[in-house]
Every structure is written in structure tokens, then in C-alpha cells.
Amino acid sequence: MRIISSPRVMRAACKAYQRGHTHQTVGLVPTMGALHEGHLSLVRASRERCDRTVVSLFVNPLQFGPTEDLARYPCTLQQDIQLLEEEGVDLLFAPSPEEMYPLGMETIVDVPATGGRLDGASRPGHFRGVATVVAKLFNIVQPDAAFFGAKDAAQVAVLRKMVQDLNFDLDLIVCPIVRETSQLAMSSRNRYLGEQERVEAETLSRSLRAVMHLVQKGERRVQTIRETLREELAHSELLKVDYAELVNPDTLETLQEDILPAETLVAVAAWIGTTRLIDNCTLRIDGAIA
DSSP states (O other): OEEEOOHHHHHHHHHHHHSGGGOOOEEEEEEOSOOOHHHHHHHHHHHHHOSEEEEEEOOOGGGSOTTSSTTTSOOOHHHHHHHHHHTTOSEEEOOOHHHHSOTTOOOOOOOTTGGGSTHHHHSTTHHHHHHHHHHHHHHHHOOSEEEEEGGGHHHHHHHHHHHHHTTOOSEEEEEOOOBOTTOOBOOGGGGGOOHHHHHHHHHHHHHHHHHHHHHHTTOOBHHHHHHHHHHHHTTOSSEEEEEEEEEOTTTOOBOOOSBOOSEEEEEEEEEETTEEEEEEEEEETTSOBO
16 A cells, blocks of 8 residues: 655646556545544445555544544554555545645635534534635546545535536445444544443434434324434433434425335434434435434
């Protein structure tokens, strides 16, 4: 595995794969490091679909607010490198902030409507930072496909809109949520949790399962499902709920209908101590629930 920090060198390395009659497809897996099985599942999906796999490792300062956890975001670089080598990754792009955001850079990418909902409402500017760094990664790597986890459903909606609006020539592939044996969605931030906090964090996935069970039994009233979701979350005294909503999966707009439409994203975010976690599921009224 070749490790590159320069955007210019990374672009040249990727172009070499895609040049001429021996064109090889390139998959990109953007990460902020502190890798876990969720990230590695994206790497495997890329390797199955593409000839070459590029992983980026960059803790993006633009997507952190002034009171958020940028300074303590976990850094496990050597462990990450070992994991990616074992997975057969071809290129690791690990730039510095100065290389990604050189002095004098002014341009940002904003998806203001979609990016202002869910996490964007409680973390102003967050998705502006996400869209900007991902747009830069797309331009540097020029991937044929980019792989993201379904756990970050709001991020996926923002990036899909960006890809559509800016005519990026790539496939955006969304892979299933990977969960711990307790059903807690895997996250780099899980390592912040104390033993009791980890137990309380399982309330997020438990609330989603309660909603899925309700729908499987035939419930279709949006208000009833929303109330059930919030009642389940209220069972934990340690949990401080940020949002618990039923939304359109493409626009992230809160459902206004009385009855569930064909597809609904159920999204939750909450603080457990100083750690903010997210989770979600998708309700499809054709009988499939993910």
C-alpha cells in the first residue's frame, strides 16, 4: 500500500490507474481514521466492485464546530495503516490540513437546504465542511465509485444532492450499517463511552427496533410511530436527545403526512455524556425494513 500526502501526487497516482487501454476502475472510501469494522466493510465493498481502492484518512476541521471534539478526535494512524494493508488497499491518502486547505483558500461547497436539516440544524456549518472536503476528494481522486455508510444517512442525502447538482461523474454507493453484538451502531466515537454509557447508548438502536416492530405489525400512522420512537428514547435517563424524527430520505424534510409514504428514514441523534451518537433505519412499506 502506497501512502501519499500530496493532493498533486495522489491525483497523478489515480490517473495512472485510469489511463489508456488498461483503464482500471477506482473506488474511494473517505474516512477520518480511527477505523473500525464499519469502515472496513466499505473497503471490502470497494475491492469487490472496483479494480483499485483508495482510502482517504483526514480529520476534517471544517466539519467541526468551535465547541465540538476536533481536538480529542481519536487518532490511531499506525493501527489504521496496518488494517488497510491487511485489507489490500492500494493507496492511502493522508494529507495534512495545510495540504487540503492551503493559505488563501476561499471556496466552499454548500448544500444549504438539505444540509440545514437533522445534524445540519444542530451543528451549523457541519455539512458545509463535509461537502467541501468530499468535493475536493472527488476532484483529487476522480473515483469511479465512492463508498459511504448508511449510518451517516443525513450525510449521504447531502452528498447525493451535491453529486447531482455538480454533475460529478461517479457512483455513490451506500453500504449497510455495521453493528456491535449489542446492536449499537459502530462509530469511532464509541471508544469515548464508559461502561454504563455504552449500555445506555444501546437505547438508540432499541428505539429503532421498536419502531420497526410496530410497522411490521401494520402501524402506518406517522404520529403514532414518532411518539413511540420518542417514548423509547425517554427510557434512558443518561440520554439527551438531539433529534428523533421521521423524514424524507432524499431531502431530510420532516414528514408532514398522516400516513407513512413508501419510504421513510427514521433518524435519531443523542448525547451520552459528552459523546454524540447517531443511528437510523429505513421503513419501506413494500415490506422491507433496513
